[in-house]
Amino acid sequence: MTQAVHPAATPRRIHEAFAPWTETCADKLALVDDLSSITYGALGGVVEAVAERLRDAGVRPGDRVLLVGENCVALAVCILAVSRLDAWSATVNARLSAREIDNFLSHSGARCALYFSSISPQAKAHGELRGAQAVDWPGIGGLLLGPLNAQAIPEPVEQAAADQVAAMVYTSGTTGAPKAVMLSHANLLFVGANSCRMRRIVPSDVIYGVLPLSHVYGLSSLLVAALIGGSALRLVARYQPEALAAALAEQGITVMHGAPAMYAKLLEWSENTGTPLHAPHLRVAQSGGAPLTLALKQAFEKTFGITLHNGYGMTEASPSICQTRLDDPRSDCSVGPAIPGIEIQLHGAEQSEEGVGELWVRGPNVMKGYYRAPELTAQTVTPEGWLRTGDLARREADGAITIAGRSKELIIRSGFNVYPVEVEQVLNAHPDVVQSAVVGREVEGNEEVVAFIEVSQTGSFTLDALRAHLKANLSPYKIPSEIVVLDHLPAAATGKVLKKELQQLAVQRPSAGRQHS
Structure with missing residues (x-):
C-alpha cells in the first residue's frame, strides 16, 4: 500500500482539498454514485463551472445556500462549489417535512436553495412546492433552483480558514427551534486530515459513503477525508x-x-x-x-x-x-x-x-x-x-x-446511577435482540428504566428468557421496569436511534413498575 502524499501547503478551503490529485490521479474516480461519476482530473473544472453558475444565479460570498437532497455526486460537487464562492452550505435531508425545510430556510436566511430532484423524489416535491425551476448544471445534470431571496444579508468573509464558516449543520429542528452548528473550513479540514491519517486513506481506497452529507460525520470524515486522501468516494442515497x-x-x-x-x-x-x-x-x-x-x-x-x-x-x-x-x-x-x-x-x-x-x-x-x-x-x-x-x-x-x-440521559433509580449504554450492552448481547435503546421515565419520587428493543425474526424470542438474561448480567436496580418490543426503533438517516421519540413514547405509556409489555 502506498502512503498518500499530502500537499506541501495546507488548503485554506475545503474545495482545495483535492488539488494535489488533479494531475497525479487525473484518471482516477473521485466521486461516484449509481448515476454518474467524476474523476480527479475533471473535478476542479466541474466545481468551478457550478460555482460560476451559482454566482450568475445571485449567490455572493457570505451567503447561505440550502442544499436539499440525499447523497449523490451532484450534492458533493455543490458543497465544494459553495465553498469556492466563500458562501456557506447548509445541507439538509430531503426526507424531512415541509415545515422543517421552511424553518431551515427562514433560520439560515438562505440566499437560495438547491433541490436534488434527480436522486430524490422528496427533494423534487420540496422544490416544486417552493416554486423552484429546473436548471441544467454543468457536469452534474438537472437540479431545481429555488427563487432568490432578495432580503438575504451576506455574512462577513474571513480569510483565515479557522474564521470562515464552510458549512452549517442542523442538529435539531424536528422538535423546537432549529439549531445550526457553524463549522469552519479549518474544522472540517482538520477532522478530514485526521480521518485520512488515522485510517491510512490512500488513492487506491474505495470508501462507502452512505452516511449522509447532511450529517457532519459524512461531510468531514467521508467527503473531505476522501478528497484529501485521493481516494474514491462511492455515494449512496439510502x-x-x-x-x-x-x-x-x-x-x-x-x-x-x-x-x-x-x-x-x-x-x-x-x-x-x-x-x-x-x-x-x-x-x-x-x-x-x-x-x-x-x-x-x-x-x-x-x-x-x-x-x-x-x-x-x-x-x-x-x-x-x-x-x-x-x-x-x-x-x-x-x-x-x-x-x-x-x-x-x-x-x-x-x-x-x-x-x-x-x-x-x-x-x-x-x-x-x-x-x-x-x-x-x-x-x-x-x-x-x-x-x-x-x-x-x-x-x-x-x-x-x-x-x-x-448526562441528560442518566437515570437515577432509587438513588443509584443507571447508565443506559450499560443496559443496552447487556440487552444487545442476547442472541434474539437486534438493537435496543434505554430511557428513563419519571414516576412519583423515583425514575424507572424503560427498554425498547427490536428482535430477530428468525429466533424464538420470549420476554421471560430476556428477563432471565438481564437478571444474570445486571444489578437489580438496572433491570428495566418495562421492555417494549417494536418492529423498528425510530432512527435518523445516519442510523442513530432517536431517543427523544422513545422518551415521549415511554411517558405516554402507563407506569410499568407493576406490569411488563
Missing part, C-alpha cells in the same frame, strides 16, 4: 443492507463507516435471507454516531475477520474526539484515546466514585458556535475554549475513553 452486502462483495470497498444499527441490520439481513457476507477488499470498518455494543462488535468481527473500530464525536466537534487505533485494536467497546492535536478532560470525575465525569474537549475541531444563538454558544463553549459535550465518560488504565452515556 442505506439498504442488501445494497451494502453487494457493494462489499463486488465493488471493491476498502473502507466502511457506519452507525452500529447499519452493521446490525446487515448481519440480521444475512441471517434472515441465508446470504453469506463477503468483503474481500475491506480493510477498515469504522463504527460511530451511536454506542457500539460488544455483542455486535464480536458478531461483525467473526463474520468479516477484521476489527470493527470505534470512535466518538459530536457535531459541535466536527465531529471527531476519540478513535481507536488501527495498530492497537481493542476487544472492548472503548472509543479509544483522544485524536491527535486536541485536549480532553473529564470534568467532575474526581468527585465520582466511578471516575465518571463530563467529557470536555478543546482544539481545532471545536465549532465556531451556533448560528444566531450567542447565548446557547456561551452555554456550550467556555471562555477558555472548552466544548462541554454533555456526555459522561471514564478513562481506562491505558488512557482510552469509555462513554458512559449522556
Whole structure:
C-alpha cells in the first residue's frame, strides 16, 4: 500500500482539498454514485463551472445556500462549489417535512436553495412546492433552483480558514427551534486530515459513503477525508443492507463507516435471507454516531475477520474526539484515546466514585458556535475554549475513553446511577435482540428504566428468557421496569436511534413498575 502524499501547503478551503490529485490521479474516480461519476482530473473544472453558475444565479460570498437532497455526486460537487464562492452550505435531508425545510430556510436566511430532484423524489416535491425551476448544471445534470431571496444579508468573509464558516449543520429542528452548528473550513479540514491519517486513506481506497452529507460525520470524515486522501468516494442515497452486502462483495470497498444499527441490520439481513457476507477488499470498518455494543462488535468481527473500530464525536466537534487505533485494536467497546492535536478532560470525575465525569474537549475541531444563538454558544463553549459535550465518560488504565452515556440521559433509580449504554450492552448481547435503546421515565419520587428493543425474526424470542438474561448480567436496580418490543426503533438517516421519540413514547405509556409489555 502506498502512503498518500499530502500537499506541501495546507488548503485554506475545503474545495482545495483535492488539488494535489488533479494531475497525479487525473484518471482516477473521485466521486461516484449509481448515476454518474467524476474523476480527479475533471473535478476542479466541474466545481468551478457550478460555482460560476451559482454566482450568475445571485449567490455572493457570505451567503447561505440550502442544499436539499440525499447523497449523490451532484450534492458533493455543490458543497465544494459553495465553498469556492466563500458562501456557506447548509445541507439538509430531503426526507424531512415541509415545515422543517421552511424553518431551515427562514433560520439560515438562505440566499437560495438547491433541490436534488434527480436522486430524490422528496427533494423534487420540496422544490416544486417552493416554486423552484429546473436548471441544467454543468457536469452534474438537472437540479431545481429555488427563487432568490432578495432580503438575504451576506455574512462577513474571513480569510483565515479557522474564521470562515464552510458549512452549517442542523442538529435539531424536528422538535423546537432549529439549531445550526457553524463549522469552519479549518474544522472540517482538520477532522478530514485526521480521518485520512488515522485510517491510512490512500488513492487506491474505495470508501462507502452512505452516511449522509447532511450529517457532519459524512461531510468531514467521508467527503473531505476522501478528497484529501485521493481516494474514491462511492455515494449512496439510502442505506439498504442488501445494497451494502453487494457493494462489499463486488465493488471493491476498502473502507466502511457506519452507525452500529447499519452493521446490525446487515448481519440480521444475512441471517434472515441465508446470504453469506463477503468483503474481500475491506480493510477498515469504522463504527460511530451511536454506542457500539460488544455483542455486535464480536458478531461483525467473526463474520468479516477484521476489527470493527470505534470512535466518538459530536457535531459541535466536527465531529471527531476519540478513535481507536488501527495498530492497537481493542476487544472492548472503548472509543479509544483522544485524536491527535486536541485536549480532553473529564470534568467532575474526581468527585465520582466511578471516575465518571463530563467529557470536555478543546482544539481545532471545536465549532465556531451556533448560528444566531450567542447565548446557547456561551452555554456550550467556555471562555477558555472548552466544548462541554454533555456526555459522561471514564478513562481506562491505558488512557482510552469509555462513554458512559449522556448526562441528560442518566437515570437515577432509587438513588443509584443507571447508565443506559450499560443496559443496552447487556440487552444487545442476547442472541434474539437486534438493537435496543434505554430511557428513563419519571414516576412519583423515583425514575424507572424503560427498554425498547427490536428482535430477530428468525429466533424464538420470549420476554421471560430476556428477563432471565438481564437478571444474570445486571444489578437489580438496572433491570428495566418495562421492555417494549417494536418492529423498528425510530432512527435518523445516519442510523442513530432517536431517543427523544422513545422518551415521549415511554411517558405516554402507563407506569410499568407493576406490569411488563
